[in-house]
Amino acid sequence: MEKIIKYGFQPVVNNVIHGQNDEKGKKLFKSKHVYGVVEKTNKIKTVITGKVVPQTGVSNFYDVTISVDSNRHVSNTVCTCKAGLEGKCKHICALIHYVNSPETSSSKTSLSQQWVLSAEMTKLKPIKLTVASMPESLKNTPLRKILELEEKENIVITRAESMLQMIQSKAKEVLQEKARKVVSDLFLFYIH
Numbered sequence: 001m002e003k004i005i006k007y008g009f010q011p012v013v014n015n016v017i018h019g020q021n022d023e024k025g026k027k028l029f030k031s032k033h034v035y036g037v038v039e040k041t042n043k044i045k046t047v048i049t050g051k052v053v054p055q056t057g058v059s060n061f062y063d064v065t066i067s068v069d070s071n072r073h074v075s076n077t078v079c080t081c082k083a084g085l086e087g088k089c090k091h092i093c094a095l096i097h098y099v100n101s102p103e104t105s106s107s108k109t110s111l112s113q114q115w116v117l118s119a120e121m122t123k124l125k126p127i128k129l130t131v132a133s134m135p136e137s138l139k140n141t142p143l144r145k146i147l148e149l150e151e152k153e154n155i156v157i158t159r160a161e162s163m164l165q166m167i168q169s170k171a172k173e174v175l176q177e178k179a180r181k182v183v184s185d186l187f188l189f190y191i192h
């Protein structure tokens with residue numbers, strides 16, 4: 001099955017192109033010359049494509065394609081401009097800057113934007129519960145037992161926070177890691 005992303009990209013690592021082309025690419029991105037960016041992941045690979053309008057003559061555009069490996073390192077690059085045949089032009093850099101910009105990437109700053117975008121999600125914000133503050137209706141639930149354990153052992157079991165991050169995260173590896181953490185926390189609870 002293919003996964004398609006048009007917003008909230010995980011950042012990529014550019015080990016391919018540095019120097020002048022990178023600077024020029026950054027300018028192209030900042031002057032909004034990049035559009036139509038799509039990331040597609042299937043079982044074999046992740047490919048990001050986009051269109052970059054050249055600095056001169058806005059009636060045309062170049063098609064840019066970059067491949068990234070499982071660590072999000074840029075592994076292969078192609079652009080339809082003349083210099084792009086070697087895979088090292090400013091348009092490729094512009095696309096990479098677009099993917100890595102806070103406005104489009106899913107890292108750091110955009111996380112708060114996601115919060116703003118989804119009113120339902122903000123309602124899920126974890127609250128600090130203690131055994132003492134626990135409502136009567138929850139007194140005989142597993143949650144109370146988890147809280148008792150947390151207070152007794154002075155540990156924090158990741159519950160709502162982990163679930164929330166799982167919902168927000170788009171990266172499979174992160175999901176798996178969080179799921180493992182939740183399971184191991186619950187296991188810790190049940191063997192006590």
Ligand SMILES: [Zn+2]
Nearest residue numbers: 079081089091
């Ligand atoms: Zn190019």
